[in-house]
Amino acid sequence: MNNTKEVLVTSFALFSLFFGAGNLILPPYLGYTSGNDWFIVTLGFAITAVLIPILGILAHARLQGTMYDFGKKVSPLFSSVYCFLVYVIAISLPAPRTASVTHEIAVAPFFTTSALLTSTIYFALVFVFVINRSKILDLIGKFLTPLIGIILLLIIFIGIVTSPVAVSQTFIEAPIAKGILEGYQTFDAIGAVVVGAVIVISLNLKGNITYNEKKELITKSGWIAGTGLLVIYAGLILSGSLFQTEFSENATRIEVLTGLSRFTLGHIGTLFLSVLVALACFTTAVGVVVGTCDYVKALFKGSQTAYLITAVLGCLIGVLVGSFNVGFIIDIALPVLMFIYPITIVLIILNVIPNKYVSILAFRAVVLITSIFSIPDFLKFIIPIENVQPLIDVIPYGNFSLGWVLPAIITFILCYLYTNQLNKKNKLLMERI
Template identity: 70%
Template structure:
């Protein structure tokens, strides 16, 4: 395989591993609610759903290890706990959610089957792909992603041509920050540290690349995948905004996506959307189950039994949780995301920085302060707002669920200024 083709195949695989249930149902609904401020929403959404995940891929290109390497500068114990929490969240929420979305949007409209039946068949197929570990990159990158891309671009292209071009007023109080927070629901920052490791291990299995060659390949693939994601997200958000008048105000995420496909592709829209949903969701589930299994296999010194057992457990969890409705899974995911997402973002950003700006001391202090100031954001999603309002009132950006940002930045700047003064004194 020549160099450019390998970059494209890897980029396509990355795109598919990122582009799952949330990536499909969230942007059109955001566009529907954003109205005239769709550009602000698109920028905010792209920060957490594209920029941070792509930076996570760059960090993997630099580290070329496992997810454990992301947090080991804080401490090995913290890294172990962090990895357990992230993988537990990944196989318990975003992975099952892909089956739930597939049932609601691709199966239920055509077949009168139980959600448990759908999730069972779905995760049996996921297991088959996960067991054929060596072929995953090529199967997804060469075959599944191009089909996903063609369908998405068809919906967006026809939508832009056929839309009434009537942009209504926004339904959002804070378009930019709400775009950022909705990007959390894609799980893609978490996805970056999970599927980035899948890409690294896939390349290692081929055993044909030096460190620098793999770094260049993964970095270029990350840029291409990121560009593709921005184009698709912006297109879907704009389409949702242009067709806002076609939907009732109480429309749900799935209502908007299904309606948009019918408005753009006509009678075949439902069938085309079903294929798109099934493919997009499936590739993400495969990436999550494979990534989790890879990690556990590494903990057990390369044991294939550990790999298979983890894949079985991940698929069983997927079958059970995936039989619930999408809205329920999204609701229970939010508190967990408000807690783990800020830490993941900080770890990604610190890992791409040069060593002189991201020492162990900086890692520990910035991660700790991020954890501390994420607590109010976490609490207000599990207990009544009035009980934590006194905290929110005193923390900058807390009302936007971004209380951790300013303290983390200040801690990072402070420690690096202190280190710079020490170097000058020496």
């Protein structure tokens, strides 16, 4: 095995599987709203859109199983329910959203066709890639990702060099919290537990790779892909900030992205952006659908029929949901993310921490407490805010939709101290015996 070549191909594939609709439309808009605070916002965004996802890939490198392995230490039932929810969310929201973004940015400026037609053709092509499962890493890593990277770097470089000199203002009150929450919308933490499994299975299909070789390859690829994501995100956020004065105060995410490409690449920028959006979104959709199909196939003892049926259903859902506009899909996703994202984050972190520091008790207690303290953030999107606000006000960082963070940290520390003390007592008892 050519290790360097495999690392680069896997790195490119990982980057491309992560970099989809949200990753493209969110950073420029975040920069536009943050103005002079773009660096602080970038730090927050990097936590949930880069660091946590890459930790998820590192956890996969260690576990080398499926998403089920992330939650099985809590309980088999919990892990099964968690996997079901994540795959349903992934195939119903972020995957279809890629078709919606593709229509609004890459198709609508040139053709008057309907969004339904776009999503139909789009997911027909996704289906073709999904059924050619064994070639996914090479197709995405060798051919699609380099083109995505070149266009992105062109937009960022020209934007920084040619931007207006005007000083930008910020439209947000808590930059780092805003960056963290916008990172939720990339779905990258969820993407990590989904596409990480895709990478593991893809490497298994190649055969003749040991556990340690796969661990090293996935770990190196994860860090390289993460570095690429950080550079691109920071560049897009900075570019959005630098061109803030060129947009109206009520500019939308799509308007900021399309405007940025036009300001940097001129009239041809619209064409370049169309190619970029189509490629970036397409690779992510393929990764999500393949991940879902892989999981269902494993549930049915390797049944290829189960894989094909899931692929058909996943693409049909993509066609239907993908025909709605981007803003609607983002609004629908937000309450769901406020509940499932914190749970995903703590599962990733717990699976990365060495086993000697994390007990079964810690897995169960931290996930339970995180779930409980995420409920107010979920409820405020589905019931009148005044009914939930008194509860949010008494939870530390509750007003920033981060009320689960401190309770989760305290719970982990208490579990560690308790388990450590219990182990010492058991050791003393054994020595006396």
